[in-house]
């Protein structure tokens with residue numbers, strides 16, 4: 001698990017969540033993407049059926065909220081003020097979804113069809129042969 005931070009797109013309050021490192025985030029949006037499935041940060045979101053996380057700014061459980069600009073601000077002693085954070089509006093973290101190494105677009109059309117792309121199998125590398133030159137006839 002790694003801790004990652006996102007900004008609320010409305011008020012820039014920071015949310016910190018822990019999740020598996022292999023998940024990639026695509027974007028944070030103030031509105032859900034059509035057809036995507038969201039869960040609260042304290043629910044199980046490392047699941048194939050889940051496309052993102054729905055946060056309620058400053059209120060969601062299962063994550064940590066920090067004021068814009070950093071958690072520590074001035075001379076401490078204000079540990080109990082976390083409830084005052086955030087704008088209370090929902091925002092959405094959208095994961096990048098991969099199928100067969102191809103990024104799935106956020107169009108809401110994630111059907112169970114299996115498309116095999118031959119291009120996806122070509123290994124990346126320097127183009128052109130670069131092996132030993134063979135015997136030189138000189």
Ligand SMILES: [Zn+2]
Pocket residue numbers: 008009010011012013057058086087088089
């Ligand atoms: Zn906010």
